[in-house]
Amino acid sequence: MDTILLGLEYQGTVYNSAETAKASGVPDEFIAGAQSAINALKGRDAIRSKIESDAGDPLSLLGTTSDAATIAVLMGACFMASLDETTSYGAFRTKANAYMQGLSGEHDPTEIAQEFLSKVASGGIRLPALEKGIVPVLAEVTARGNAVAEAINPSGVEDA
CATH class of the missing domain: 1.10.287 (Helix Hairpins)
Incomplete structure (x- = not known):
């Protein structure tokens, strides 16, 4: 099992490695889910690094x-x-x-x-939106747009 580089928190306790978490009784499924999330972040960071070095x-x-x-x-x-x-x-x-x-x-x-x-x-x-796919891109645009709109106008409340 790979060492988790970020702290893993489970039921209020922070573990610095998968091994320590496992030895303390943290369920394997929880550790695997955390490791999967960390791997996804590492993958995203690798893509972003490649974009910066190759595209600008x-x-x-x-x-x-x-x-x-x-x-x-x-x-x-x-x-x-x-x-x-x-x-x-x-x-x-x-x-x-x-x-x-x-x-x-x-x-x-x-x-x-x-x-x-x-x-x-x-x-x-080749365009990034087409590489990602239109449906995921529109979902991302919607989520970010809603978050920005909510920051500007919480709950869509109109001024009287």
Whole structure:
């Protein structure tokens, strides 16, 4: 049995190793569960370390995330403005494309999008959310979003 590097607490007593816990009568299932949780943390830490060494430090990743969020917000704004300013699908497409062309400069936004999606489909571009899976990502987004919303406004209480 591996030594637990973090303190294992069972019924108010802290054990510094699996061996000590086992010798004191802590159930094997509890020790195994604690070791599994510690191993999961070690695995997460190893992945994060690899991300930092291969993909960039946290501030660089934050900058890339900010860039991606900015593009998403701009596209949403283009669509919202286009919806408000048009009454038919054809007019919407024309208006949205004009907005996106203005943001894309000399590059064709449709070609940019098609090339990007083609590379994602072929595996030439790998995105973390797709590697994790959409369902777990949405669950994580929901949990974090709810936690932040609760911190901002406990229990969703509206101001009177």
